[in-house]
Amino acid sequence: MKDHCRRAIRVAMLLAATLALGACTKDAETPSDPAAATAVEASAESFQQSLEGVWSTNDSEGDDAETLYAIAWQPDAGLQVVRDGAWLDGKVEDVDLDLDNGTLALHLASETGPSETVTLRKLQDESGNGFTLRITWGAGQTDDLGFVRRLTGRDRNELAAAVAAVQAPETAAVCDTDAPAGSVRATLVCGHEEFGALDAGMRRQFKELADRYPDGDRTVQAATRQLDACDTPACLRAAYAQWQAYFDENYDLGDVVDYL
Incomplete structure (x- = not known):
């Protein structure tokens, strides 16, 4: 009888352990609550929105002159920070709301140096009665900012302009030459300082030649055709030198540059 009771107790304990293990496994496999995740995300966005406004350092003398920060948050662009008119191109990496004072990590990208993570x-x-916004840079320097005012429409426009100025694609430098686009002369003049100087000096003389001498236009046309016909750097360099020698021998042109 006792053995029967012991077996019954062992079976009951084994069944209870199996049920408990199954419950743990079920809990482990249960996905996180989407509503809870959404609430956390909303809280992080609310914290970023609370930073909106114009902030400034308290220093106002010497090299530590007052520095102005404009901070805005947009649903599509996220947090945007402009420091003295320059956009801090960054992305929010983390928002910590567990502390008594909220903290945000902003990773700043840089094309001219190492990137860094700034803490707000x-x-x-x-x-x-108020808050101080402490900005800690990657190297450890800190800026303590006081709130100045809420953003105005003008502030938002200036902030958008600062962002657009950085994001705008770089435009190719304007090359001042009358050489046909895609020609060897245009490529060399626009891509090499030596040929750029030769071409600029020659065109100054072309203008003076056309303005002062009756046959100037015909001479300029002949010189231009020869320059444009060159298909190698050596040919173009020699053509500039030949025409410069011709001008020196046959015309009295001012401020002539020696290309020989």
Whole structure:
């Protein structure tokens, strides 16, 4: 009888352990609550929105002159920070709302140097009536900012212009030459300082020649045809030199540059 009772107890304990293990496995496989994740995301966005406004450092003398920050948050663009008119091109990496004072990590990209992560922390003032925004840079320097005012429409326009100025594609430098686009002369003049100087000096003389001498236009046309016909750097360099020698021998042109 006792053995029967012991077996019954062992079976019951084994069944209870199996059920408990199944419950743990089920809990582990249960996906996170989407509503909870959405609430956390909304809280992070609310914190970023709370940073909106114009902020400034308290220093106003010497090399530590007052620095102005404009901060805005947009649903499509996220957090945007402009420092003294220059956009800090960055992306929010993390928002920590567990501390008494919210903290945000902003990763700044850079094409001219190493990237860095800047920390923005909202600190309660000692008076309890406001906040200080402490910005800690990657190297450890800090800026304590005081709130100045809310963003105006003009502030938002200037902020958008600062962002657009950085994001705009670089335009190719304008090349001042009358050489046909795609020609060897145009390529060399626009891509090499030596030929750029030769061409600029020659065209100054072309203008003076056409303005001062009756046969100037015909001479300029003949010289231009020869320059444009060159298909190698050596040919173009020699053509500039030949025409310069011709001008020196047959015309009295001012401010002539020696290309020989």
